[in-house]
Amino acid sequence: MARRLEIALAVGIVSLMAAGASQAGDRAAELTALVREDCGSCHGMTLKGGLGAPLLPADLAEKDASSLAAIILDGVPGTPMPPWRGLVSEADARWIAEHLKQGFPQ
Amino acid sequence: MNRRAFLTAGVSVGLAGPAMAAGAGEACAPMRGTGDLGLIIERATGSVLIVDVGAHKTLSRIEGLGDLSHATAVFGPSERYAYVFGRDGGLTKVDMLACRIEKRVIQAGNAIGGAISDDGALIVASNYTPGGIKVFDANDLGELASVPAIGANGKPSKTVGLVDLPGRRFAYALYDADEIWIADFSAGMSPALTKFTNVGRLPYDANVTSDARHYLAGLFGEDGFAHVDLWADKPEVTRVVSGYNAGREKLPIYKMPHLEGWGQSGSTLVLPAAGQHEVLLLNLETMREEARIPAHSQPVFCVARPDGREVWINFAHPHNNTVQVLDVFTRKIVHTFQPGPAVLHLEFTPRGHEVWISVRDADRIDIYDVRTRTKKAEIAGVKPSGIFFTARAHRLGA
Numbered sequence: 410m411a412r413r414l415e416i417a418l419a420v421g422i423v424s425l426m427a428a429g430a431s432q433a434g435d436r437a438a439e440l441t442a443l444v445r446e447d448c449g450s451c452h453g454m455t456l457k458g459g460l461g462a463p464l465l466p467a468d469l470a471e472k473d474a475s476s477l478a479a480i481i482l483d484g485v486p487g488t489p490m491p492p493w494r495g496l497v498s499e500a501d502a503r504w505i506a507e508h509l510k511q512g513f514p515q
Numbered sequence: 516m517n518r519r520a521f522l523t524a525g526v527s528v529g530l531a532g533p534a535m536a537a538g539a540g541e542a543c544a545p546m547r548g549t550g551d552l553g554l555i556i557e558r559a560t561g562s563v564l565i566v567d568v569g570a571h572k573t574l575s576r577i578e579g580l581g582d583l584s585h586a587t588a589v590f591g592p593s594e595r596y597a598y599v600f601g602r603d604g605g606l607t608k609v610d611m612l613a614c615r616i617e618k619r620v621i622q623a624g625n626a627i628g629g630a631i632s633d634d635g636a637l638i639v640a641s642n643y644t645p646g647g648i649k650v651f652d653a654n655d656l657g658e659l660a661s662v663p664a665i666g667a668n669g670k671p672s673k674t675v676g677l678v679d680l681p682g683r684r685f686a687y688a689l690y691d692a693d694e695i696w697i698a699d700f701s702a703g704m705s706p707a708l709t710k711f712t713n714v715g716r717l718p719y720d721a722n723v724t725s726d727a728r729h730y731l732a733g734l735f736g737e738d739g740f741a742h743v744d745l746w747a748d749k750p751e752v753t754r755v756v757s758g759y760n761a762g763r764e765k766l767p768i769y770k771m772p773h774l775e776g777w778g779q780s781g782s783t784l785v786l787p788a789a790g791q792h793e794v795l796l797l798n799l800e801t802m803r804e805e806a807r808i809p810a811h812s813q814p815v816f817c818v819a820r821p822d823g824r825e826v827w828i829n830f831a832h833p834h835n836n837t838v839q840v841l842d843v844f845t846r847k848i849v850h851t852f853q854p855g856p857a858v859l860h861l862e863f864t865p866r867g868h869e870v871w872i873s874v875r876d877a878d879r880i881d882i883y884d885v886r887t888r889t890k891k892a893e894i895a896g897v898k899p900s901g902i903f904f905t906a907r908a909h910r911l912g913a
Contacts, residue, residue: 446898447832451771453582453625455602455603489735491767496833
């Protein structure tokens, strides 16, 4: 419970800073579940990779958050990575990218 | 019983062994058959449920199986032991009668699934990191062979679509090398390898028909399937059901289609399209496409009712709350329903009177009467995914 609250607070702050969007804690929980469960079907629930690339902080060190957010939104042509635009907003993508780089919440 | 109590009960079984009370507060009976047992993956908690299929009851929760996202299981011929392949490379032998882990090894860094030889002696794991297959003794999980998957392009590849074939043989596809290999262990643990190259771009999964004749790999990098007729004197690869995206936009795929448990109905095979909201009907006698049936969304599993007349289909995110029923005989979708959020897998009872459906985000497994298509029971499970009934022990393919 405390962890959930901590995430919700962190999300609120980051989204205010990064995207200027007001993102409620509920959305953060939804995005966390989305990444773990649905992105996880290719990248692994622990994000150590599967058919898709690993997404742990060390794997993403060379990539900045904006380019990661762009990959999330527009996909990678020629690979199974689909564009998530329409399912996640730009603020969502930015939040996911930054949290992937930091170590994604459980 | 609330979840905490349930979990605690499960732990006590794992520690204390079969004589203790099991997860649902009942004994995991020491004297019983195994033909109506099942194993259900709880992907997020690294646990599995042992279920009594006939009684609609959980017998035990077994914990400590590691990362079970995308986990799968096969059964030994006695239907007593399940072999569970985890994402983290863990291979766990589970005693379904004693409700405990018999043996567990970490055999790779990142794995995708496995198979068991026709004689039940060899367990084979298919791996992503490092790519290739590994062979283990079904008794003690001792490693017997490791076959790297270096394609003609010189690169190590992830292996997908691993299936058993008669005569201690296994077929699989090399995702990064566009190849299909057959490894023959009949003469020993240095397998004779038959390699097919340029089978089509990015084979993502594969399966074999129940007569061990037709091996088909779904292609992600192009719209079609690579087919090998294993009954031919000199098998070769041909493309089948090609071009289904031609002239149409390839739609985004938020979960890869799966060919495990695919829909074989007499001479018709029902396959998920990749990038179209359709299922594709392949005639196995002519190897020609018979029809394309519009479906609710991107199909994931197309699972045939055991008699073959119907194929039940689930779908990718974000439309994964729905299941559709295709009548293969009339080629019509005859039923569409919403079991709940995130339907991940379906498993029919061996003769098809029930289908069990895992509803991940509702933390339950729903049990449907197949004839009336009505829900008759449910059991609780934490983020359930794959459902595996022991009758799989006696079926060829994945």
